[in-house]
Amino acid sequence: MPTPDIYYAPDLAQVHHEAFGNIAKAAAQTILKETSLAYPSPVSILDLGCGxxxxxxxxxxxxxxxTGIDYSAAMIRIARQHAPLAHFQQASLFDYEFPPVQVITAISEAFNYLFDEQSSLNMLHSLFQRIHAALPPGGLFIFDVLTTDVIDYQKPRKAILENEKWSMFFHIQVDCNTDQLTREITLFTKEGDRYRRSYETHRQQLYRSPDIQNLLHKVGFSFTPMSRYGNQDLRQGLQAFSCKKAI
Known part of the structure; x- marks a missing residue:
């Protein structure tokens, strides 16, 4: 499913890979631990929103x-270089036909993004049903979701991050009426003695943790909420879950 490079285009995708990978690394520790407890030998894992x-x-x-799935073509290009032992496909996680696997993961707010305007509570219910159906009895589903608990500020927030290769400007605001977070990102990437400018707007649908837990119950998962991956605490409003399909 080819898409234009308007979300995590090449410059932002590269910066994200180099500077914002701590959660993905820590999540791998948790996934490996949970998987080893459930399965004594290697299994098939589907990583949704693999970045x-x-x-x-x-x-x-x-x-x-x-197998990794991501909406961003630039992210998939980096992934194929960074993880040559894995298989990757560009697709929307809401449209992808899930193959039978033992473990499904979705790390770093994958379910929140409104890139293709499909993230909603009803769509999550349908997605969780399809995930449940793709797993065998005892199969694992490990994911995180950005919740409304992130709303600890009523005014827009600005931030600047920079190093010797790039400067990034954030403008973040939350619409409490729609529970949607908007993140405007302006990136200046150094190119010789000049800087190349790029701009993206990311919108995310925030969810209430009790609603997510209710969906998991309805679908048939047992689950344990988590506040950390490995040794890394999750930031306020980011809630992780380790789920298991009944045997």
Whole structure:
């Protein structure tokens, strides 16, 4: 499903891969631990919203058969270089036909993004049903979701991050009426003695944690909420879940 490079275009995708991969690395520790407890030998893992393949690289290096799905063409290009043992496909996680696998993951707010305008509570219910159907009895579903608990500020927030290769300007605001977060990103990437400018707007649908837990119950998952991956605490409003299909 080819899409234009308007979300995580090449410059932003590269910066994200190099500077914002801590959650993906930490999540891999949790996924490997949970998987080893459930399965004594390597299994097939589907990584939804795989980004630049950081989690997939750790999982595939441990011997698992990993397929990564992401909406961004630039992210998929990086992932194929970073995690050559895994397989990657560009697609919307809401449209992708899930193959039978033992483990499904979705790390770093994959379910929140409104890139293709499909993220909603009803769509999540349908998605969770399809995930449940793709897993065998005892199969694992590990994911995180950005919740309305992130709304600890009523006014727009600005931030600047920079190093010797790039400067990034954020403008973040939350619409409390729609529970939608908008993140405007202006990136200046150094190119010789000049800077190349790029701009993206990302919108995310925030969810209430009790609603997510209710959906998991309805679909038939048992689950444990998590506030950290590995040794890394999750930021306020980011809620992770380790789910299991009944045996």
């Amino acid at each position: 630049s393949g950081i989690t997939a690289a750790h999982l595939s290096q441990a011997g698992h058969h990993v």
